[in-house]
Amino acid sequence: MIAATRIDESSLHYRGWRVVLACFLMAFFMFGFGLYGQGVYLAELQRAHGWPGTLVSAASTFSFLLSSVLVIFTDDLLERIGLRSLILSGLTALGASTVLLALMQTPWQLYLAYALMSVGWTGMGTVVIATVLNSWFERRRGLALSLAFNGATCGGIILVPLLLSLTGSIGFRSAMLAATLAMMVLLLPVVVTFIGWPARMSPASDGGRTAAGAAARGHSRKALLANAAFWTMVLPIAMALLAQMGFIIHQVTFLEPLIGRSAAGLAVTIMAAMAVVGRLSLGLFVDRLDPRLACAASMTSQAAALFVLLQSTNPTVLLACCAVYGFSIGNMITFPPLIIQREIGSTAFAAAMGLGTSISGIVSAFGPGIVGVVRSLTGNYTTAFALCVVLDLIATGIVLWRPGKSAA
Structure with missing residues (x-):
């Protein structure tokens, strides 16, 4: 169910753009x-408590x-609880998580903080935004x-350097508490004021608040798992x-021996900046494009970009490859909702987004580990990144397969 089609979505007075602003800020702080x-x-908790990196990394996983x-x-x-309540619950959980990260003293508190962060992802992540x-x-x-998900990249470009700067001047604990307070002051009124469903739209994806509605949603997920169109979107993503x-x-570890630490850091910055450019560029045209193509x-x-990266040691070429690679980074979370819709x-949109995001999230979580293992076994990154090239090419072939439209 979509807002009335007679409404001019291009008008800045359309309320949907205020919802986009709220979603941008949600993505900014969540990511x-x-x-x-x-x-x-990882760095600050190791420094403050002497905890091994494996402990903190395991909490992230x-x-x-x-x-x-x-x-x-x-x-x-x-x-069950509604859109605004879900987002506010996610915001509360994320705020509790960052406060606990600032104040924690024992490892079990670390895992509690990361569990609360997972609740934050549920209430403020890509599925709710989409x-x-x-x-x-x-x-x-x-x-x-594209505009809303740019908040995710901006969160990395702005919030992380800000945290590092504040940590250097007032300490990690005060920096996290100050950043958390800023998040609440900025985001809470925006969510309360702007977030909501369009008029006459039911917040349910396909059912009521009854047991029958729950059964219908369960059936929807089962139908999605049997839907070829769903899998030819989820697997390649x-x-x-x-x-x-x-x-x-592994980007910095790969580039540092070739071009030095400062240039490797520049490569990360360029890649992140190009992710913003890529999202904005795609957003201007994607509504007229076939999302699978x-x-x-x-x-x-x-x-x-990865293939050329492996063939060169020229700093300019390596930076250019990182720029090309970054251009498409952010768009990988923009395509699924467009293909699903x-x-x-719309009937099974939230169910499809939730299930698809879960599958791709679990699979992609193994990426750093697989690259690290292959690099350890071979002694260099050539085979590891070549494997990434092959995965991208296989994914390209799968996403171009069109099994036919099928409603879940």
């Missing part, structure tokens, strides 16, 4: 604290896997998603994200 900030936590399980039930939570924007936009859906996560985590083009460009429809 800033919940993904990009984890490198800061635990959080990502728990998030991938909880997100399956997003459509049920939307039905679901609410899908309800507000039809003709400009791709642009709305999962494979591409596995390769992407593997490269991103656009997705295949993005995967192919990443495979080509076009081929599966």
Whole structure:
């Protein structure tokens, strides 16, 4: 169910754009604290408590896997407690998590903090953002998603350096508490004021608040697992994200011996900046494109960038490859909702997004580990990144397969 099609979605007065702003801020803080900030936590908690890196890393893995399980039930939570309550619950959980990270003294508190962060992902992550924007936009859906998900990249570009700067001046504990307070002050009124469903739209994805509605949602998930169109979207995205996560985590380690630490850091900055450019560029045209073809083009460009990266030691070429690779990074979470809406429809949208995000999240979580193991076995990154190239090319072939539209 979409907002009335007679409404001019291009008008800045359309309420949906205020919802986009709220979603941008949600993505900014959720990805800033919940993904990009984890490198800061790893270093600072080791320094403050002397905990081994494996302990903190294991907590991160635990959080990502728990998030991938909880997100399956997003459509049920939307039905039972409502959109705004779910988001506010996620915001509260994320705030509690970051406060606990600042104040913790024992390892069990670390795992509690990361568990709370998983609840935050459920209430403020990609599935909720995609679901609410899908309800507000039809003709400009791709642009709305691209703008909102740019908040994720901006969270890494802005929030993480800010945390590092504040940590250097006032300490990690005060920096986390100050950043948490800023999040609440900025985001809470925006969510309360702007977030909601379009008029006359039921917040349910496909059923009421009854047992029959729950049974229908369960049936919807079962139908999705038997839907070829669903799998030809989920599997290639999962494979591409596995390769992407593997490269991103190991990028600095690979580049530093070739071009030095400062240039390797510049490569990360360039890649992140190009992710913003890529999302904005795609958003301007994606509503007129076939999302499967656009997705295949993005995967192919990443495979080509990695292939050239492995052939050169020239700093300019390496930086250019990172720029090309970064151009498509953010779009990998923009394509699934566009494909789902076009081929599966609104009825099972939240269920499909939740299930798909869960599967791709679990699969992609192994990316850094697989690249690390292959690198250890071979002694270099050539085979590991070549494997990423192959995964991208296989993913390209799968996403281009069109088994036919089928409603779940």
